Amino acid sequence: MRLSGRLTKGARSLLITTPDEGTWIVDAPEFDGALLEQNVIVEGVLKSPERILADWIGIAA
Numbered sequence: 471m472r473l474s475g476r477l478t479k480g481a482r483s484l485l486i487t488t489p490d491e492g493t494w495i496v497d498a499p500e501f502d503g504a505l506l507e508q509n510v511i512v513e514g515v516l517k518s519p520e521r522i523l524a525d526w527i528g529i530a531a
Contacts, residue, residue, distance in 0.1 A: 471514060471516050471522060472512070474486075474488065474510065474511045474530050475487050475488040475492075475510070476508070477505050477507070477508055477509075477510045477512075477527065479506055480495075483495050483496065483497065484501065493520070494512075494520055494521065494522055495520055496514075496527070497521060497523045498512075498524040498527060501524070505527055508530075509529070509530040510527055510528060510529060511529075512526070513525050
């Protein structure tokens with residue numbers, strides 16, 4: 471699965487807010503803190519209807 475949007479840090483986890491105002495929880499054991507507050511692409515596996523296990527997070531072009 472691939473999502474794009476703005477990456478933020480919630481109280482307990484990372485969040486991505488998509489252009490259509492959808493919010494997803496991003497499980498990423500390791501990530502670059504410089505990506506916070508940036509428009510990113512998240513690729514990974516769907517864990518539940520609102521949660522993705524990230525394999526990769528990168529800056530959106």
